[in-house]
Amino acid sequence: MNLRHSIPVSLALVLLGTSPVWAQPSSPCGDATQVNRSDTLSSIAARCDTTEAAILRANPAVEGSDDLRVGRELRLTASATQPTTERLGSLAREAGSALSGMAQNLTSSVDNLLDKNPDLRQRLGGIGDRINSANVDVSKAEVSLTPGNGTVGTTVTLSAKGLPADTAVVIGGGAPRTAYEVLQQARTAADGTLQATVRIPDWSTGQERFVLTVAAEQAEWKVRSAPFQITGTKL
Numbered sequence: 425m426n427l428r429h430s431i432p433v434s435l436a437l438v439l440l441g442t443s444p445v446w447a448q449p450s451s452p453c454g455d456a457t458q459v460n461r462s463d464t465l466s467s468i469a470a471r472c473d474t475t476e477a478a479i480l481r482a483n484p485a486v487e488g489s490d491d492l493r494v495g496r497e498l499r500l501t502a503s504a505t506q507p508t509t510e511r512l513g514s515l516a517r518e519a520g521s522a523l524s525g526m527a528q529n530l531t532s533s534v535d536n537l538l539d540k541n542p543d544l545r546q547r548l549g550g551i552g553d554r555i556n557s558a559n560v561d562v563s564k565a566e567v568s569l570t571p572g573n574g575t576v577g578t579t580v581t582l583s584a585k586g587l588p589a590d591t592a593v594v595i596g597g598g599a600p601r602t603a604y605e606v607l608q609q610a611r612t613a614a615d616g617t618l619q620a621t622v623r624i625p626d627w628s629t630g631q632e633r634f635v636l637t638v639a640a641e642q643a644e645w646k647v648r649s650a651p652f653q654i655t656g657t658k659l
Contacts, residue, residue, distance in 0.1 A: 463603040464489040492603035565647040573653035584618040596637045604637045
């Protein structure tokens with residue numbers, strides 16, 4: 425039995441990490457562009473001959489420039505079928521039903537089927553993580569830095585609370601209201617706290633303030649620190 429031919433089209437699209445797009449490119453950058461260091465919505469709009477409003481429409485999860493992550497792809501044209509959390513949930517349930525049906529046809533269990541298809545297990549796990557992450561409430565989370573000022577090259581202690589428990593996160597940084605760049609990966613404790621040491625990077629030279637961001641791997645949620653004040657010369 426050919427496993428690939430047994431998966432519904434909508435399920436296959438999610439497992440492949442894609443969704444159908446019918447909108448035509450309207451900028452010299454095409455349908456999407458990569459976020460660069462120090463990018464803002466306005467700088468991307470100027471580079472790609474579009475508007476900030478169009479970028480926001482195409483990327484519902486982005487509310488401002490500091491939601492941008494360096495290295496990530498930013499859509500420039502809105503998809504006709506941008507998946508919502510509810511849509512992901514529906515497709516995840518469809519995936520479960522399809523897997524159960526395939527397992528029965530193969531006189532096997534879902535676990536055995538996934539054991540023989542580790543890539544499929546990984547993608548289904550990723551869908552679950554995204555659904556759970558999108559439903560996280562971090563409105564009361566806090567991120568603090570010690571010390572709160574210093575030169576480029578200073579190592580600060582980042583302390584956070586109110587985060588999802590036992591969750592993989594990234595710690596990023598950048599100037600206020602610009603894209604953040606991932607500096608390191610970490611994992612929250614069982615009580616939703618996080619403590620890490622982070623060095624203010626050399627590329628922040630010339631900036632007056634530097635913000636550290638704690639975000640989910642897929643960036644569905646993020647929490648920012650108060651700006652670290654950069655003073656003096658590099659250590």
